[in-house]
Amino acid sequence: MSEAIFTLDAEVRTDLGKGASRRLRHADKVPAILYGAGKEPVALTLDHNKVNQAQDFEAFYSHVLTLNIGGKKVEALVKDIQRHPYKPKLTHLDFLRVDAKQAVTTHVPLHFINEDKAKAIKLEGGHAEHHMADVEIQCLPHDLPEYIEVDLLNVEMGQTLHLSDLVMPKGATLTELAKGEDHDLAVVTIKAAKVAAAEDDEETAADDGEEEAKTEE
Incomplete structure (x- = not known):
C-alpha cells in the first residue's frame, strides 16, 4: 500500500464560519481541525478528492497520517469524519496530533x-x-x-x-x-x-410425541 495515501497536504484556514466552510466545499476543499498534544487547535483545509480517495482504505482510520501543513509535517490520527447525509461528500474532519512518546x-x-x-x-x-x-x-x-x-x-x-x-x-x-x-x-x-x-427441535418434539403415544397404549 502506497505511503502517499497517508500523506495529506493541508493549509491553515483563517476564514472561519459556516459560510466559509460552504465556499470551501464548493471549491472541492474540505475543512478540518487539528488538535491535541497540548497545543492550540488549528483550522485546516484539505483537498476533498485526495482525502476521499484515502478514506476508502480501511487503514486510513487507524494509521498514523502525515499532514503536510505549509511544508511542516505533523503526525496525526483521524478522530472523526462528517459526511453529507446523501451525497458522496465529506464535510469535516477532526485530526488528533500524536506524540511519538505519548500513548494514543x-x-x-x-x-x-x-x-x-x-x-x-x-x-x-x-x-x-x-x-x-x-x-x-x-x-x-x-x-x-x-x-x-x-x-x-x-x-x-x-x-x-x-x-x-x-x-x-x-x-x-x-x-x-x-x-x-x-x-x-x-x-x-x-x-x-x-x-x-429447528430440525433438532422438531425431532425432539416428534420423539416426545411417540413416547406419549406408547404411554397411552
Whole structure:
C-alpha cells in the first residue's frame, strides 16, 4: 500500500464560519481541525478528492497520517469524519496530533480469519456471529496496528471468544479490559445454523410425541 495515501497536504484556514466552510466545499476543499498534544487547535483545509480517495482504505482510520501543513509535517490520527447525509461528500474532519512518546487511544478494526476453514462452520454447519467489528486500544504511535486478527480455525460449535482471547500486538492493550473482569466482552460466537436447530427441535418434539403415544397404549 502506497505511503502517499497517508500523506495529506493541508493549509491553515483563517476564514472561519459556516459560510466559509460552504465556499470551501464548493471549491472541492474540505475543512478540518487539528488538535491535541497540548497545543492550540488549528483550522485546516484539505483537498476533498485526495482525502476521499484515502478514506476508502480501511487503514486510513487507524494509521498514523502525515499532514503536510505549509511544508511542516505533523503526525496525526483521524478522530472523526462528517459526511453529507446523501451525497458522496465529506464535510469535516477532526485530526488528533500524536506524540511519538505519548500513548494514543483509538479504535482498530478486527479481521476474522479462517472462518471458511473452521470445522464448526465448514463441516458442522455452524456460522460465526460477530459481536463487534473493532476494538479500542492504547499504545504508542509506532506500535499502532492497522488491524487485529481473530483466528476462528479451532473455535468449536457453541464457543465464544472474548476480548481476553485476542492476541494483541506488542505494546498494545485493550482499554475495555483495563476496566475490570466484567468488561471481558464477547467478540464472536460460533452458533448452529437456525435450520439445523429447528430440525433438532422438531425431532425432539416428534420423539416426545411417540413416547406419549406408547404411554397411552
